[in-house]
Amino acid sequence: MSLKQKTLDLLKRREEALKGGGEQAIEKQIAMGKMTARDRILALLDKDSFHEYDLFVEHDTKDFDMDKKKFSGDGSIIGTGTVYGAPICIFAQDFTVAGGSLGFMHARKIVKIMDHALKMRVPLIGINDSGGARIQEGVNSLAGYGEIFWRNTLVSGVIPQISVILGPCAGGAVYSPALTDFVFVVDKISKMFITGPEVIKTVLGEEISMEDLGGARVHCEITGNAHFFSESEQECFDKIKKLISFIPWNNTQKARAFPPKPPKKEYKIDSIVPNDSKLPYDVRDVIRAIADDSDFFEVQELWAANAVIGFGRINGDTIGFVANQPIVMAGVLDVDSSDKIARFVRYCDAFNIPIITLVDIPGYLPGIDQEHAGVIRHGAKILYAFSEATVPQVTVILRKAYGGGYIAMNSIHLRADFVFAWPGAEIAVMGPEGAANIIFRKEIMEAEDPEKMRKLKVKEYKDKFANPYVAAAKGYIDSVIEPSETRKMIIHCIEVAKNKSANRPARKHGIPPF
Numbered sequence: 001m002s003l004k005q006k007t008l009d010l011l012k013r014r015e016e017a018l019k020g021g022g023e024q025a026i027e028k029q030i031a032m033g034k035m036t037a038r039d040r041i042l043a044l045l046d047k048d049s050f051h052e053y054d055l056f057v058e059h060d061t062k063d064f065d066m067d068k069k070k071f072s073g074d075g076s077i078i079g080t081g082t083v084y085g086a087p088i089c090i091f092a093q094d095f096t097v098a099g100g101s102l103g104f105m106h107a108r109k110i111v112k113i114m115d116h117a118l119k120m121r122v123p124l125i126g127i128n129d130s131g132g133a134r135i136q137e138g139v140n141s142l143a144g145y146g147e148i149f150w151r152n153t154l155v156s157g158v159i160p161q162i163s164v165i166l167g168p169c170a171g172g173a174v175y176s177p178a179l180t181d182f183v184f185v186v187d188k189i190s191k192m193f194i195t196g197p198e199v200i201k202t203v204l205g206e207e208i209s210m211e212d213l214g215g216a217r218v219h220c221e222i223t224g225n226a227h228f229f230s231e232s233e234q235e236c237f238d239k240i241k242k243l244i245s246f247i248p249w250n251n252t253q254k255a256r257a258f259p260p261k262p263p264k265k266e267y268k269i270d271s272i273v274p275n276d277s278k279l280p281y282d283v284r285d286v287i288r289a290i291a292d293d294s295d296f297f298e299v300q301e302l303w304a305a306n307a308v309i310g311f312g313r314i315n316g317d318t319i320g321f322v323a324n325q326p327i328v329m330a331g332v333l334d335v336d337s338s339d340k341i342a343r344f345v346r347y348c349d350a351f352n353i354p355i356i357t358l359v360d361i362p363g364y365l366p367g368i369d370q371e372h373a374g375v376i377r378h379g380a381k382i383l384y385a386f387s388e389a390t391v392p393q394v395t396v397i398l399r400k401a402y403g404g405g406y407i408a409m410n411s412i413h414l415r416a417d418f419v420f421a422w423p424g425a426e427i428a429v430m431g432p433e434g435a436a437n438i439i440f441r442k443e444i445m446e447a448e449d450p451e452k453m454r455k456l457k458v459k460e461y462k463d464k465f466a467n468p469y470v471a472a473a474k475g476y477i478d479s480v481i482e483p484s485e486t487r488k489m490i491i492h493c494i495e496v497a498k499n500k501s502a503n504r505p506a507r508k509h510g511i512p513p514f
């Protein structure tokens, strides 16, 4: 063969390999409202930046007539590229090829790009569209998953791992994403489950649709398995790009700094929090009144909405915001919001992102449901995460800081670097009504007019504790500040803490209340 013929041969082979599962399967994929795996990669990455590897990989399975079947690239596409100029490693499963099922060689490709991502210390993005372990390959496909899970864990906290669910993902195809940092889903397209409707019907005799079992909304609103909800694949890719703009390439770096921008004038920080501590407000407006350009990129917006987490920038630097949300269940902490906050704090800490905590919390949600759901164990995760964190941390008490919530929401006792309170802050063991009913029970019961006495005692307790000055007198808060001073104060504190060093005793690892 001449060199020219060899080149033509390459082009022909390439053309063949790029066909995926063939025209019919691709048509089916598109009819389902889904993009093809390769188009997804191209839509996500910077133009002309994608470089594909292992295009000619084939499976070598013989069982179940598999030797008669040729699977293009064995159903996975791997490569490198850039997002806003940031280098990344990426894989996408091709559902048109054997349902994106994970055979041994398919897995080998994914493992190869994961190893690259670790070696190069760049983010890894996985686009999952797979029926899980390839049934014909038996334990070999399970071995493939095992290798992937092991690497997910190895690189956790070293490089960012982002998962996108863009199809009916079953079994291992959802356990690997669950081990990664952020999971993106798209309405009507994404499905995640361990055992699918067929298995449920066989074992339990129940009929359930894939959507009801594990659709995008289910995982964004009920289970908390997914972090970002989108209406379309393109919207999803735009969100991934935005996330990448907020995070560093790896745990030895800081996120890229942007030119500082003041918050938008429409967010007037002095008038967001009502004086009456029973009135709700949207804490995200406070974040927007502090953040550069009032830009707040919320994480897990639809799940455990009584807590708010997400990224923004202050003076150009990425910040992780954590807050109680008074418009949802008065901002109490419960099982799910504890998990949500704790994991986000650990993420920020692992990737050198300073944490700002905004506190307005009446306490933990009381009741048998929460106690039996393990609120002790889950609530403890927040204590653990904040206590463990060593990135710069600033806490601002906006209004209520009662009981365990005061401690848990990154108090000075858990080693926040700076703690401030607004003048309307109320820092106490519990709300004045509850406190008065307990400690003055006898006086109230024995009074001629118990209701009058109760009101008097509530006022007495409120005057004593429902303010920031008792805590300020002990040095538990560093300063009582006006709301309008908050952004300036935070900018200064983050600057001062830039070279913070916080040593901890050497250990293999702690034992968090997982």
Ligand code: HXC
Residues within 6 Å of the ligand: 097, 098, 099, 100, 101, 102, 130, 131, 132, 133, 134, 135, 136, 142, 145, 168, 169, 170, 171, 172, 173, 175, 196, 198
């Ligand atoms: C081999 C598979 C496959 C699999 C799908 N296909 N899943 N081939 N192994 N796991 C093939 C189908 O045979 C079909 O091939 C093509 O992919 C498209 O699948 P359809 O069923 O036609 O598509 P759809 O109706 O959209 O249903 C998608 C699905 C369903 C919901 C994913 O295929 C399904 O339930 N698959 C099995 C899911 C599963 O139980 N996986 C194993 C999980 S256990 P043809 O040739 O007809 O086009 C696991 C172990 C790891 O993953 C556990 C870790 C802890």
